[in-house]
Amino acid sequence: MKIADGFRSLLSIKTDTKAPEHGGSCCHGEEACERPPGASGPAPAQQLEVTVEKGYRPARLTARAGSPLRVTFLRNETSGCSKEVVFPGLGIRRALPTGERVSIDLPPQPAGTVPFTCGMGMMKGGIEVR
Ligand SMILES: [Cu+2]
Numbered sequence: 001m002k003i004a005d006g007f008r009s010l011l012s013i014k015t016d017t018k019a020p021e022h023g024g025s026c027c028h029g030e031e032a033c034e035r036p037p038g039a040s041g042p043a044p045a046q047q048l049e050v051t052v053e054k055g056y057r058p059a060r061l062t063a064r065a066g067s068p069l070r071v072t073f074l075r076n077e078t079s080g081c082s083k084e085v086v087f088p089g090l091g092i093r094r095a096l097p098t099g100e101r102v103s104i105d106l107p108p109q110p111a112g113t114v115p116f117t118c119g120m121g122m123m124k125g126g127i128e129v130r
Pocket of ligand 1: 080081082118119120121122123
């Protein structure tokens with residue numbers, strides 16, 4: 001039963017094309033919103049900071065290819081929309097508690113753009129790696 005429900009909600013996320021009203025909840029499962037462990041280990045040389053408030057600020061970041069990076073998000077709002085951040089290409093999904101800095105370590109990236117979005121892909125940002 002649980003598995004079927006989870007699968008159905010996955011399907012509904014994938015097939016739901018109409019954008020929900022901004023400010024609505026992005027999260028459909030408790031699991032996805034679990035507080036993640038903080039980034040661990042020594043900080044990589046490349047560090048990026050993103051403030052989350054009515055979008056990602058800045059929404060476009062730049063980084064160097066081939067070297068690990070740490071992206072730190074600080075969410076300054078309580079909108080349900082932004083309570084998770086997702087790096088779709090990297091399989092990363094993290095909760096962003098309001099007022100808490102959440103650091104996400106990314107492995108070295110090839111040149112290109114690393115997109116990130118809110119839990120439902122409404123808010124968009126990206127790291128330009130070059
Ligand atoms: Cu959203």
